[in-house]
Amino acid sequence: MASSQEDVTLLGAIGSPFVCRVKIAFKLKGVEYKYVEENLANKSEQLLKYNPVHKKVPVIVHNDKPLAESLVIVEYIDETWKNNPILPSDPYQRALARFWSKFIDDKVVGASWSAVSTIDEKEREKNVKETFEALQFLENELKDKKFFGGEEVGLVDIAAVYIAFWIPMFQEIRGLDLFTSEKFPKLYNWSQEFLNHPIVKENLPPREPVFAFFKGLFESIFASK
Known part of the structure; x- marks a missing residue:
């Protein structure tokens, strides 16, 4: 190739x-x-x-x-590049992987971002609730699998890096509980397994500067209200 x-x-x-x-x-x-x-x-x-x-x-x-x-x-x-497939070979499983990846972008990314960046309290509560509902669907979908695709990292896991790495950082900066091991034990265990996967670990951004960047961003949003 x-x-x-x-x-x-x-x-x-x-x-x-x-x-x-x-x-x-x-x-x-x-x-x-x-x-x-x-x-x-x-x-x-x-x-x-x-x-x-x-x-x-x-x-x-x-x-x-x-x-x-x-x-x-x-x-x-x-x-x-055909080696180490990211999507399943079975057409139905492949379609499902696409569905859940799009679900993460449509239902988790927007609601969770609004939950941490919205000034209006009512709006924030609505977005927190929507985030919980979306994460619950993923918790149920994961069942007892190591990764969403089974034993290997696949498309849905890659899409969900936002949940594993970014949401915990956002909630720490803002003092919110969006994604915890108590509420979502399977998803939380998945996130630890995923973040510690050698390839994932090597390609995550350094947490400190990214944390500082978003902390500054949220401070400027809330300072302007």
Whole structure:
């Protein structure tokens, strides 16, 4: 598969859970790539050229062909480099993996972000409740499996890096209980197993600077009220 490795670039930002997904997928596949850190407050010409629709990271450029949106990119990586499959081979299981990955983006990311960043108390309570409901679905879906896909890290686990790494950090900064071992024992055990997986561990951002960045961000949100 040497031809697939000719020229791969990832445009990213260190604190982004979506960029982290792509890094984990590349590492699982053993793909070499060039990483370009973007300043999202001052977006580069390259980013605007390669992702004119959303103007967001991650973007990968493979042999001059750009691709945006983390879940789309992870599937592309899986289809381009055949070793260590990320999606199941069975069509039904593959469809389910796509469903739950999209569920995380649609139901967990938005509600939990609003829960920690919303000034209005009523709105926050509503978002906390929605986050709980969404996490409960994932708790039930996990059953007694080590990872969502079984014994190996797969698409849903990669999508859920946001839950494992970012939500605990957000709740610590804001003093909220969104995701705890008491409320979600299976999901919590999964998160520890996932974060300690050698490939995942190696591709997580350093916690201190990311923590400091979001702490500053939340302080500025709440200072402006």
